Amino acid sequence: MGAIITVYTDRTIRIEGVRRLHGAAYRIMPDRMEAGTFALGALITGGDVIMDGVVARWLGALTGKMREAGAEITADGEIYRVRAPKVMRATDIQTYPYPGFPTDLQAPFTTTMTQAEGNSSIYETMFDGRLRYTQELARMGARIDVSGSGRMAMVHGATPLQGALVSALDIRSGAAMILAGLAAEGTTRIDNVVYIDFFFFSVLDFF
Numbered sequence: 001m002g003a004i005i006t007v008y009t010d011r012t013i014r015i016e017g018v019r020r021l022h023g024a025a026y027r028i029m030p031d032r033m034e035a036g037t038f039a040l041g042a043l044i045t046g047g048d049v050i051m052d053g054v055v056a057r058w059l060g061a062l063t064g065k066m067r068e069a070g071a072e073i074t075a076d077g078e079i080y081r082v083r084a085p086k087v088m089r090a091t092d093i094q095t096y097p098y099p100g101f102p103t104d105l106q107a108p109f110t111t112t113m114t115q116a117e118g119n120s121s122i123y124e125t126m127f128d129g130r131l132r133y134t135q136e137l138a139r140m141g142a143r144i145d146v147s148g149s150g151r152m153a154m155v156h157g158a159t160p161l162q163g164a165l166v167s168a169l170d171i172r173s174g175a176a177m178i179l180a181g182l183a184a185e186g187t188t189r190i191d192n193v194v195y196i197d198f199f200f201f202s203v204l205d206f207f
Contacts, residue, residue: 011097032058036105037175039082043071044112044183046084056080061101065091065109069116090118090157095125107133107176113155114142115183122153133173136166140180140188163188168196 001024004016035055042049043066056063056075063073070085090113095103103126113120114137124130131153134144140163143156163186168174174196181188190196 029058030055032062033102033104033172035059035080036062036102037108037179039066039080040105040108040112041179041182042082043069043084043088044115044179046086048083049081051080053078053080060099061096062105062109065093065101069113088112088116088158090116090120090155092121092123094123097126103127103130104172106130107172108179110134110144110153110155111137111142111176111179114144114157114159114161114180116155116157118157120155120157122155124151124153133169133176136169136173136177137161137180139164139166140184142180160185162186165189165191168192168194171196 001021002018003021004018006014008014032055035051036059038049038051039059039062041047053076063075066082067073068089069091070087070089072083072085074081093101093106093109095101095106103124106122106124110122129150131146131150134142134146134153137144140161141159142161143159145154147153161180161184163181163184166177166188168177168190169192174190177188177190178196181190
C-alpha cells in the first residue's frame with residue numbers, strides 16, 4: 001500500500017511517513033490459534049484431525065513441537081492432518097513472538113503434555129501470570145510445578161486426569177480446560193464460561 005516499514009532483528013520496527021497510501025489486495029491469515037487447538041485436541045485424545053492445508057504455513061513452530069512429541073503430521077498443501085502417537089513424548093517449549101511458539105497456545109500445549117511420558121518444561125517469555133491455569137489442572141490430577149517467578153513450569157506426565165469443577169481464567173486457559181476435559185475420566189464442569197462462549201462463537205463464525 002506504499003508504506004515504508006523496516007523490521008530490525010532487535011525487535012524494533014521503524015515506520016517512515018508517506019504522503020498517502022494506495023489500495024491493495026490482502027488475504028487475511030487463518031486463525032492459527034483455533035487450528036492449533038484442534039490439532040492439540042487430536043493429540044490429547046489419541047485421535048486424528050484433518051484441516052484445510054492453508055493453515056500449515058502458519059503453524060510451523062507448533063508443528064515442529066507436535067512432531068517432537070511423536071505426532072504424525074501431513075502438510076501437503078491440500079490438507080493439514082495430525083495423528084496422535086500411541087505414546088506421546090514429553091516436549092519442552094519456550095514462547096516467542098511469531099514465528100516462534102505462540103504464547104496463546106502455551107496453555108493448550110501444556111495441558112496436552114500432562115498426557116505425555118516424561119517431564120516437559122514450559123517457559124512463558126511473553127506475559128506474567130499466564131501459568132495460573134495450572135492450579136485448575138491440578139484439581140483434575142495434573143502434576144505441574146511452577147517456579148517462583150511464575151514464568152516456568154515442569155509438567156510431570158503421563159498423569160490420568162479426573163473430571164472436576166474448574167474455571168476458565170481467560171480464553172486460552174478456557175480452551176485448555178476443554179482439552180483437559182476431553183482427556184479426563186468422568187465429567188468436567190467449567191465455570192466463567194464467557195471466555196469459552198467467545199471461543200466457540202468464533203469457531204462457528206470460522207465455518
